[in-house]
Amino acid sequence: GQSLEQPSEVTAVEGAIVQINCTYQTSGFYGLSWYQQHDGGAPTFLSYNALDGLEETGRFSSFLSRSDSYGYLLLQELQMKDSASYFCAVRDRHNTGKLIFGQGTTLQVKP
Amino acid sequence: DTEVTQTPKHLVMGMTNKKSLKCEQHMGHRAMYWYKQKAKKPPELMFVYSYEKLSINESVPSRFSPECPNSSLLNLHLHALQPEDSALYLCASSQDRGNEQFFGPGTRLTVL
Numbered sequence: 001g002q003s004l005e006q007p008s009e010v011t012a013v014e015g016a017i018v019q020i021n022c023t024y025q026t027s028g029f030y031g032l033s034w035y036q037q038h039d040g041g042a043p044t045f046l047s048y049n050a051l052d053g054l055e056e057t058g059r060f061s062s063f064l065s066r067s068d069s070y071g072y073l074l075l076q077e078l079q080m081k082d083s084a085s086y087f088c089a090v091r092d093r094h095n096t097g098k099l100i101f102g103q104g105t106t107l108q109v110k111p
Numbered sequence: 112d113t114e115v116t117q118t119p120k121h122l123v124m125g126m127t128n129k130k131s132l133k134c135e136q137h138m139g140h141r142a143m144y145w146y147k148q149k150a151k152k153p154p155e156l157m158f159v160y161s162y163e164k165l166s167i168n169e170s171v172p173s174r175f176s177p178e179c180p181n182s183s184l185l186n187l188h189l190h191a192l193q194p195e196d197s198a199l200y201l202c203a204s205s206q207d208r209g210n211e212q213f214f215g216p217g218t219r220l221t222v223l
């Protein structure tokens with residue numbers, strides 16, 4: 001089957017850097033995505049990595065190592081508004097539109 | 112227009128009621144999805160429509176009935192729901208089987 005593991009909670013202070021890790025087990029790999037979801041809100045796409053390396057988008061970066069079945073989301077210069085749940089996701093092994101989500105990491109940013 | 116809209120925002124229904132959730136997108140996306148999300152859990156896929164045809168049904172009970180009238184619209188018809196069906200129902204769309212899915216704000220459903 002396919003599964004993803006990520007920490008359930010992370011706490012950091014404003015202005016700091018935080019890394020949210022995601023390890024996955026899949027048969028067939030079509031890239032790793034990250035989504036952000038604020039309480040009461042909808043998931044919002046943050047990034048997608050199909051190849052190894054770091055992708056940077058503003059304060060957020062995402063990294064992938066296919067040989068290690070591992071990726072992470074890096075959030076820099078943390079702001080209070082970054083407090084949210086973060087989900088990593090992979091496409092299912094049949095390469096359909098189905099995303100398999102991790103259980104989510106709740107990030108709490110403190111002043 | 113890079114938005115997925117959903118109506119209603121909130122819905123309270125009894126177990127004998129029939130109601131429908133609606134979803135609309137005008138991004139030209141050809142894949143549309145229904146998800147169910149419980150508190151503190153990830154979205155759980157229910158249905159996928161690809162080019163207006165149902166391509167995935169994740170063994171969802173028949174009391175949930177999806178419909179895709181055209182490439183911009185997706186409905187979810189609800190009938191004889193159970194209290195455990197109370198959840199946030201999210202609609203999403205993407206370019207074909209794209210990795211970037213655009214989610215609507217969801218319908219918060221409460222079944223009494």
